[in-house]
Amino acid sequence: MSKPVIVADPSKGVKVDAGVVAAPFRKEIRDKVEALKAHGVDAPLLVGLLANKDPAAKQYAEWTRKACESDGLRYELRCVDDAIDVEAELMKANEDPKVHGIIVYYPIFGQEESFSGASQDDYLRDSVSFKCDVEGLCHTYRTNLYRNVRYLDYPNQSQKCLLPCTALSVVKILEKCPNCYDESKAVGRQLEGRTVTIINRSEIVGRPLAAMLANDGAEVYSVDINSIYKFSGGRLHKCELTPEECVRQSSIVITGVPTKNYMLPTEWIQPNATVVNVASFKNVDEEALLKIPGVVYVPLVGKVTVAMLERNLVRLFDQFHHPDVVYRKEQKKAGEAPWYGSLIQLYTAVAITALLVHQALRRK
Numbered sequence: 619m620s621k622p623v624i625v626a627d628p629s630k631g632v633k634v635d636a637g638v639v640a641a642p643f644r645k646e647i648r649d650k651v652e653a654l655k656a657h658g659v660d661a662p663l664l665v666g667l668l669a670n671k672d673p674a675a676k677q678y679a680e681w682t683r684k685a686c687e688s689d690g691l692r693y694e695l696r697c698v699d700d701a702i703d704v705e706a707e708l709m710k711a712n713e714d715p716k717v718h719g720i721i722v723y724y725p726i727f728g729q730e731e732s733f734s735g736a737s738q739d740d741y742l743r744d745s746v747s748f749k750c751d752v753e754g755l756c757h758t759y760r761t762n763l764y765r766n767v768r769y770l771d772y773p774n775q776s777q778k779c780l781l782p783c784t785a786l787s788v789v790k791i792l793e794k795c796p797n798c799y800d801e802s803k804a805v806g807r808q809l810e811g812r813t814v815t816i817i818n819r820s821e822i823v824g825r826p827l828a829a830m831l832a833n834d835g836a837e838v839y840s841v842d843i844n845s846i847y848k849f850s851g852g853r854l855h856k857c858e859l860t861p862e863e864c865v866r867q868s869s870i871v872i873t874g875v876p877t878k879n880y881m882l883p884t885e886w887i888q889p890n891a892t893v894v895n896v897a898s899f900k901n902v903d904e905e906a907l908l909k910i911p912g913v914v915y916v917p918l919v920g921k922v923t924v925a926m927l928e929r930n931l932v933r934l935f936d937q938f939h940h941p942d943v944v945y946r947k948e949q950k951k952a953g954e955a956p957w958y959g960s961l962i963q964l965y966t967a968v969a970i971t972a973l974l975v976h977q978a979l980r981r982k
């Protein structure tokens with residue numbers, strides 16, 4: 619795909635509708651679903667599990683349903699009254715071959731502790747089967763992201779790892795912005811020389827995003843309410859800078875603070891910087907920001923997040939649920955050696971060894 623679709627204005631800031639980034643992805647999804655249907659295959663099914671009263675989660679679910687329906691995908695929202703029942707609902711969906719993707723809306727338990735000391739939401743994230751995890755938040759995908767492993771089946775490289783949708787949406791937006799990704803460099807180095815500050819270090823947004831941008835070569839300051847970490851060159855360091863020092867050094871700034879009162883001081887922002895707001899609240903004074911020359915400002919990323927969610931669903935379907943894939947697996951199983959096969963192998967190995975030893979002794 620060619621870039622950039624987003625153009626800066628050297629005299630002032632420009633505000634960008636992320637819909638221009640989402641559109642080509644959604645077109646690709648619609649075409650793929652059409653092709654499946656033409657071959658008599660039902661459209662992939664995404665199941666949403668909603669067990670909280672968070673208006674942002676409810677709105678996100680509604681947006682997802684609309685987008686899926688208009689792109690030919692199937693979406694089913696399952697509301698769970700008691701949070702304690704989410705695990706059972708999740709297991710039911712994991713094991714149902716008719717379900718191809720699952721999204722659990724967080725927070726459910728928030729920071730409430732489970733018996734293990736880890737949060738109950740973390741436990742639920744890890745309980746989504748990797749074959750259904752449209753958000754790429756389960757342990758399999760997280761450990762691969764944090765170790766910069768991009769395929770599930772190394773070294774075959776036929777199955778890609780899934781990436782968290784919101785973080786991925788920010789990457790796709792930055793790829794279309796000027797002064798961010800350098801496509802003349804190799805994959806994994808395209809953000810070399812760029813400094814990024816991300817104000818949010820949650821498991822679904824800030825932490826995976828910091829890792830992804832660092833995997834692409836950037837120096838990333840990851841700021842949360844208590845601390846700052848620097849991600850660079852595959853390493854994580856505690857950092858003693860202030861948020862102001864981090865932002866002033868950065869040509870890319872991502873905000874994701876879930877409160878009405880938080881405002882990023884615009885005097886910290888460099889000319890020509892890219893500023894992306896992921897939060898449902900405006901974390902920056904738009905009017906002041908748009909006076910800074912060359913600034914590109916993306917106020918909302920939801921449209922791209924939803925497109926990435928759909929894209930992840932189609933990827934899960936292709937990799938794990940497509941009738942051809944399931945058929946191939948069954949064929950392979952049928953062709954596997956019977957139980958006595960390994961006995962025959964063992965017997966043969968012993969016989970050959972005995973023969974070789976016998977011959978060696980005779981030659982002496």
Ligand SMILES: NC(=O)C1=CN([C@@H]2O[C@H](COP(=O)(O)OP(=O)(O)OC[C@H]3O[C@@H](n4cnc5c(N)ncnc54)[C@H](O)[C@@H]3O)[C@@H](O)[C@H]2O)C=CC1
Nearest residue numbers: 674784818819820823842843874876896897898919920923
């Ligand atoms: N548009 C989209 O695609 C998505 C939007 N969101 C929105 O993004 C926001 C964040 O969501 P989550 O990460 O799930 O929330 P969260 O509550 O899990 O995490 C918030 C993060 O911000 C940090 N933070 C809070 N106050 C801060 C401050 N004053 N200074 C620096 N850091 C501070 C926290 O330490 C934490 O790391 C919400 O408004 C949510 O609705 C979330 C996911 C997707």
Ligand SMILES: Nc1nc(=O)c2c([nH]1)NC[C@@H]1CN(c3ccc(C(=O)N[C@@H](CCC(=O)O)C(=O)O)cc3)C=[N+]21
Nearest residue numbers: 674675678681722723724725784822918919920921923
């Ligand atoms: N497991 C999980 N993953 C999430 O990603 C997740 C979640 N749980 N829980 C709730 C938050 C919230 N969230 C939003 C995503 C998109 C819009 C969205 O589409 N916003 C529109 C704007 C809507 C408007 O304000 O007009 C846009 O950005 O264009 C909003 C909120 C995802 N979250």
